[in-house]
Structures are given as C-alpha cells and as structure tokens.
Amino acid sequence: MFVLGVDPGVSRCGYGCISSGTGDARVGGELSVVAMGVITTPPSDELPARLAALDVELRRLLAELRPDAVAVERLFFQANARTAMSVGQASGLVLAAASGAGARVVQYTPNEVKQAVAGYGSAPKEQVQRMVQSLLGLTERPKPADAADALALALCHLASAGLRARVAAAT
Secondary structure (H helix, E strand, O other): OEEEEEEOOOOEEEEEEEEEOOOOHHHOOOEEEEEEEEEEOOOOOOHHHHHHHHHHHHHHHHHHHOOOEEEEEOOOOOOOHHHHHHHHHHHHHHHHHHHHOOOEEEEEOHHHHHHHHHOOOOOOHHHHHHHHHHHHOOOOOOOOHHHHHHHHHHHHHHHHHHHHHHHHHHO
16 A cells, blocks of 8 residues: 655645555555655745646646655634645645545644644644654654654654444445
C-alpha cells in the first residue's frame, strides 16, 4: 500500500509517500519512505498563478507516485483568516487532484495525527518529528517540517487503515 500524506499550503505544500507491505502499520508492516519534499510557489506571483502551479505539481506527483490513498491535513482551526483561506484553497486542490487520480482521500486533524504518531494529541512538533524518524527508521529527523508533517499524515492513515477497513466491512 502506498500512502501519500500532504500538508497543504500555497507557499509550501509538504508531501511524503510511504509504502507499507500490509497496509496496517500496527501489525508489523515494513514501512519505507518512497518520496518526500515540498512544493513551493513564488510569493511574488499572483494567487491564481500560484494555485495553478501547485495544481500542476500535485497532479504530476500523483501520476508519478500513484498512491492508493492520500491523507490530507484537515484545516481544524486557524487564528489568521488569511492563512486559513490560502491553506483551504491549497487543500481543495489536493482533494480534487487526489480524487481525480483515483486515490482514496482521507482527512485528519492535527490532533488525530499527533495521537496516532506520538500517542498524545497535544504532542509538540519536535516529538512528532522524532516519532516519524523512529517509526520509519530514518537516520535523522525528516526535513523540512512540512515534509515531516506530511509523513506523519501518511503514518496516521496507515495506523488507522486496518480499523477503517474492519468498520467498513461491518457496516
């Protein structure tokens, strides 16, 4: 199972793709990082051009990686309305592109990701990054932070994939 995690943003959109042999990280699946990085857009460009560039890169990434599922951070709360709007626009692009590519699309709040990866919904960013490093057997913490957050999203989905499948089968 390939899961692409995406931490949406217009300026910096983090991505991290993880492969799991079993689809459930809690039953001994071998986890490996397939790809990670950040898609950036120039702040000097107008918003429509930045969104168009982000859309092109997201679609290219989805075509190249062909993930089974795409885990996207759900905008849960944002004190800055301007930031919330741009993150919401980037998130919409990710959701549409992933669905159009035929991937299963799921959203997780930051607290759900922290709970799944670090065992504590209010874990600090550094603790989550250390757990991502440990769970994926990386020699150092993944950087930049946007890519680390995207890997955490993918791990969150893998950790809950088995439970989601059992719930779906029971209904």
